[in-house]
Amino acid sequence: MTTVISSNLGYPRIGENREWKRTLEKFWSGKIDKETFLEDIQKLRLNHLQKQKDQGIDLIPVGDFSLYDHVLDTSVMFGVIPERFEYSDGPVSLDTYFAIARGNQKAVASEMTKWFNTNYHYIVPELNQAEPKITENRPLKFFREAKEKLGINGKPVILGPITYLKLSKGYKPEEFKTLLDKFVPLYITVLQELEKEGAEWVQIDEPILATSLQAEDIEIFKEVYEKLSSSLTKLNILLQTYFEGLDYYQEVVNLPVQGVGLDFVHDEGENLASIKKYGFPKDKVLAAGIIDGRNIWRSNLQAKLELLEDIIESTRIETLFVQPSSSLLHVPVTVKNETKLNSTLVKALSFADEKLEEISLLTKGLSQGKSAVETEITQSATAIEALNQSISRNNTQVRDAIRNLSGFSSDRNSSFKERYKIQQQEFQLPLLPTTTIGSLPQTPEVRKARRAWKNGEWTNEEYDRFVKEQMDEAIALQEEIGLDVFVHGEFERNDMVEYFGEKLGGFDTSSNGWVQSYGSRCVKPPLIYGDVHFIEPMTVKESVYAQSLTDKPVKGMLTGPQTILNWSFVRDDIPRYEVAYQIALALRKEVETLEAEGIKMIQVDEPALREGLPLKQNKWEAYLEKAVYAFRLSTSSVQDSTQIHTHMCYSEFDDIIDAISALDADVISIEAARSHGEIIRTFEEKGYDKGIGLGVYDIHSPRIPEVKEIEDISNRALQVLDPELFWINPDCGLKTRKKDEVVGALKAMVEAAKKIREQAAVSKA
Numbered sequence: 001m002t003t004v005i006s007s008n009l010g011y012p013r014i015g016e017n018r019e020w021k022r023t024l025e026k027f028w029s030g031k032i033d034k035e036t037f038l039e040d041i042q043k044l045r046l047n048h049l050q051k052q053k054d055q056g057i058d059l060i061p062v063g064d065f066s067l068y069d070h071v072l073d074t075s076v077m078f079g080v081i082p083e084r085f086e087y088s089d090g091p092v093s094l095d096t097y098f099a100i101a102r103g104n105q106k107a108v109a110s111e112m113t114k115w116f117n118t119n120y121h122y123i124v125p126e127l128n129q130a131e132p133k134i135t136e137n138r139p140l141k142f143f144r145e146a147k148e149k150l151g152i153n154g155k156p157v158i159l160g161p162i163t164y165l166k167l168s169k170g171y172k173p174e175e176f177k178t179l180l181d182k183f184v185p186l187y188i189t190v191l192q193e194l195e196k197e198g199a200e201w202v203q204i205d206e207p208i209l210a211t212s213l214q215a216e217d218i219e220i221f222k223e224v225y226e227k228l229s230s231s232l233t234k235l236n237i238l239l240q241t242y243f244e245g246l247d248y249y250q251e252v253v254n255l256p257v258q259g260v261g262l263d264f265v266h267d268e269g270e271n272l273a274s275i276k277k278y279g280f281p282k283d284k285v286l287a288a289g290i291i292d293g294r295n296i297w298r299s300n301l302q303a304k305l306e307l308l309e310d311i312i313e314s315t316r317i318e319t320l321f322v323q324p325s326s327s328l329l330h331v332p333v334t335v336k337n338e339t340k341l342n343s344t345l346v347k348a349l350s351f352a353d354e355k356l357e358e359i360s361l362l363t364k365g366l367s368q369g370k371s372a373v374e375t376e377i378t379q380s381a382t383a384i385e386a387l388n389q390s391i392s393r394n395n396t397q398v399r400d401a402i403r404n405l406s407g408f409s410s411d412r413n414s415s416f417k418e419r420y421k422i423q424q425q426e427f428q429l430p431l432l433p434t435t436t437i438g439s440l441p442q443t444p445e446v447r448k449a450r451r452a453w454k455n456g457e458w459t460n461e462e463y464d465r466f467v468k469e470q471m472d473e474a475i476a477l478q479e480e481i482g483l484d485v486f487v488h489g490e491f492e493r494n495d496m497v498e499y500f501g502e503k504l505g506g507f508d509t510s511s512n513g514w515v516q517s518y519g520s521r522c523v524k525p526p527l528i529y530g531d532v533h534f535i536e537p538m539t540v541k542e543s544v545y546a547q548s549l550t551d552k553p554v555k556g557m558l559t560g561p562q563t564i565l566n567w568s569f570v571r572d573d574i575p576r577y578e579v580a581y582q583i584a585l586a587l588r589k590e591v592e593t594l595e596a597e598g599i600k601m602i603q604v605d606e607p608a609l610r611e612g613l614p615l616k617q618n619k620w621e622a623y624l625e626k627a628v629y630a631f632r633l634s635t636s637s638v639q640d641s642t643q644i645h646t647h648m649c650y651s652e653f654d655d656i657i658d659a660i661s662a663l664d665a666d667v668i669s670i671e672a673a674r675s676h677g678e679i680i681r682t683f684e685e686k687g688y689d690k691g692i693g694l695g696v697y698d699i700h701s702p703r704i705p706e707v708k709e710i711e712d713i714s715n716r717a718l719q720v721l722d723p724e725l726f727w728i729n730p731d732c733g734l735k736t737r738k739k740d741e742v743v744g745a746l747k748a749m750v751e752a753a754k755k756i757r758e759q760a761a762v763s764k765a
């Protein structure tokens with residue numbers, strides 16, 4: 001008989017009403033002092049633990065809660081603090097901790113990047129000549145707190161040494177082993193102290209195991225985990241993987257640890273297949289991640305129980321943990337406050353708290369027999385069936401369109417070269433046209449106005465008038481600055497994805513379904529629950545109005561199919577690519593409407609195209625082919641004279657440059673300011689033969705760049721890119737910046753463009 005234990009991997013930090021975010025921001029702005037801040041935060045942390053306890057979770061994670069980011073927590077615990085923050089010794093202060101994440105007067109923040117293929121961002125550790133040391137045994141601190149305050153014997157969570165180092169920068173590949181040798185003894189100390197304190201299990205997260213690794217990496221895993229294990233006598237190590245199946249399944253499950261956590265949701269069936277083929281060591285615990293930690297759909301408990309029974313049958317293990325497929329960090333807190341969604345949809349949802357309930361129910365079902373949870377099994381099946389049968393999932397027009405996709409061309413009428421000539425004629429733009437990426441500052445005034453409108457304090461007319469006034473100001477400002485191609489400013493949008501979720505059919509938006517994106521910044525991913533379709537124009541009113549104010553071209557501004565898909569919670573009863581095609585067809589109608597209403601440049605942003613890449617490289621080609629097709633489906637029906645732009649804000653570019661070119665956009669603007677060198681090298685090697693704007697300044701910083709800096713960065717790019725095709729623009733949208741920062745920076749950018757044009761004219765003469 002297998003013993004079954006319920007477990008969790010991590011709980012959302014933000015609180016039911018984003019209390020975490022509000023407390024952090026109050027502290028940062030000096031509205032509360034440190035003591036109040038720490039008290040409020042502790043209340044929240046303990047409340048999260050208590051909730052998990054009340055939900056009947058046996059193994060509750062501790063130390064997963066963070067004041068900003070868990071990778072930063074790991075760096076700070078090991079004293080990995082860049083020199084510019086002037087840390088010397090002893091405990092790391094809150095000021096230093098937040099300075100690394102957010103920068104301060106003297107030092108720029110550390111870089112932030114995507115956590116695997118999620119929309120969560122971590123702070124990249126800078127290892128440059130790091131001499132790591134333990135500044136504080138963080139997991140121990142939170143293990144003690146849970147025990148003392150709530151009587152919980154928690155499961156400390158630590159980011160594993162190999163994943164930590166692989167996610168870091170500031171060292172050469174050949175230095176990896178030497179660095180690891182410095183960190184492993186510190187991990188041993190942390191674990192031994194936990195053991196002494198009475199911890200039974202420690203969860204060591206090594207999600208890097210779910211990516212494409214080399215055989216030598218696995219050898220490193222063997223060495224490291226041998227060292228960790230042999231230094232412990234009682235503490236059990238749970239080696240936790242997530243987000244994909246394991247290529248080196250046999251090697252991983254045979255590592256010298258007491259338990260292995262596998263993702264049975266996002267692995268495309270690979271982990272189960274491996275278990276069936278190779279078995280699972282009987283003396284180890286299998287921690288089965290079977291409740292989706294990254295999506296929000298209620299589980300069919302019957303199907304999940306069958307899967308668990310299959311796992312038990314195939315392994316005959318003594319102990320099984322039932323748990324989510326990953327930390328619940330990636331899903332909102334609770335469905336209970338969702339009072340505005342339709343009842344069919346709301347019954348089919350499961351956020352973090354409901355997922356914990358599902359885990360408890362499955363544990364009970366396995367331990368006490370199915371009959372113990374018969375009612376809940378029926379309820380879950382009924383809720384899911386009702387959504388599947390609903391009219392929203394059976395839209396014949398959408399289904400027919402998807403069946404007949406060949407009826408929609410995904411090719412423009414003419415080649416880029418021919419279009420280029422026609423568009424040059426049409427727009428008469430100067431050499432090196434200047435533009436921005438779309439959003440202008442979302443000031444507190446703009447957010448307040450939207451809140452007033454959403455709360456019913458403002459009428460539609462009042463809100464429309466307000467948005468128009470913002471556009472009047474924005475167009476006048478762009479005239480004054482002297483830009484060549486304008487934007488309307490995106491003042492009407494809460495978010496570049498949520499906004500479309502509010503307007504497209506097949507989508508709904510939750511009231512409180514927030515998830516952390518980076519630091520205190522959250523996003524509210526819309527819910528794609530039905531067949532996606534165009535209802536009415538979504539952006540045309542604003543674009544047409546803004547265009548009416550100027551003779552300069554104003555770009556229509558849309559978010560692309562892959563990005564809408566990636567930043568939404570997507571139905572899981574049909575393939576994701578099919579949903580992307582549905583979105584693409586809806587966007588195609590919007591593009592056609594914009595064009596028909598006289599908008600001659602249309603930008604379709606795809607910042608999440610790269611983030612959506614599967615973690616395993618052998619799956620990239622299939623993904624990219626579909627993502628490129630979806631983009632082309634959205635944009636290809638326009639006339640040759642209509643200029644299609646796209647934008648991507650990430651700098652790792654070289655490995656997907658062919659796919660980017662295949663989008664066949666007339667102009668792409670990409671983030672480049674922080675990694676200009678690398679990008680230029682990519683173009684040196686591979687070239688690029690369509691319109692391109694490399695970001696010439698970093699929009700994440702409030703700093704106003706010097707004209708000379710922008711000139712230099714542009715001139716370097718112009719050594720490898722054709723000046724006839726080169727655009728000058730910032731890295732990304734300007735919504736998070738203040739107005740005066742934006743004006744200063746854009747004026748410098750326009751000035752730099754003028755100077756480069758003058759130099760070009762001189763050298764031509």
Ligand SMILES: CN1c2c(nc(N)[nH]c2=O)NC[C@@H]1CNc1ccc(C(=O)N[C@@H](CCC(=O)N[C@@H](CCC(=O)N[C@@H](CCC(=O)O)C(=O)O)C(=O)O)C(=O)O)cc1
Nearest residue numbers: 119444447448450451494495496497517520521522523567
């Ligand atoms: C480009 N990025 C995006 C990603 N994902 C998206 N879905 N969207 C993106 O733009 N992923 C990668 C990056 C991540 N970057 C960011 C940047 C900024 C934010 C951010 O600022 N988030 C805001 C919430 C934004 C929002 O939707 N605001 C609503 C208002 C909601 C609200 O909090 N209202 C307050 C009142 C506000 C007031 O009075 O001033 C309330 O109700 O109490 C809106 O504008 O209507 C954040 O604050 O976290 C996120 C990701």
Ligand SMILES: N[C@@H](CCS)C(=O)O
Nearest residue numbers: 437438439605607733
């Ligand atoms: N058009 C959007 C793109 C962000 S990636 C903006 O400017 O905010």
Ligand SMILES: [Zn+2]
Nearest residue numbers: 607649732733
């Ligand atoms: Zn961007």
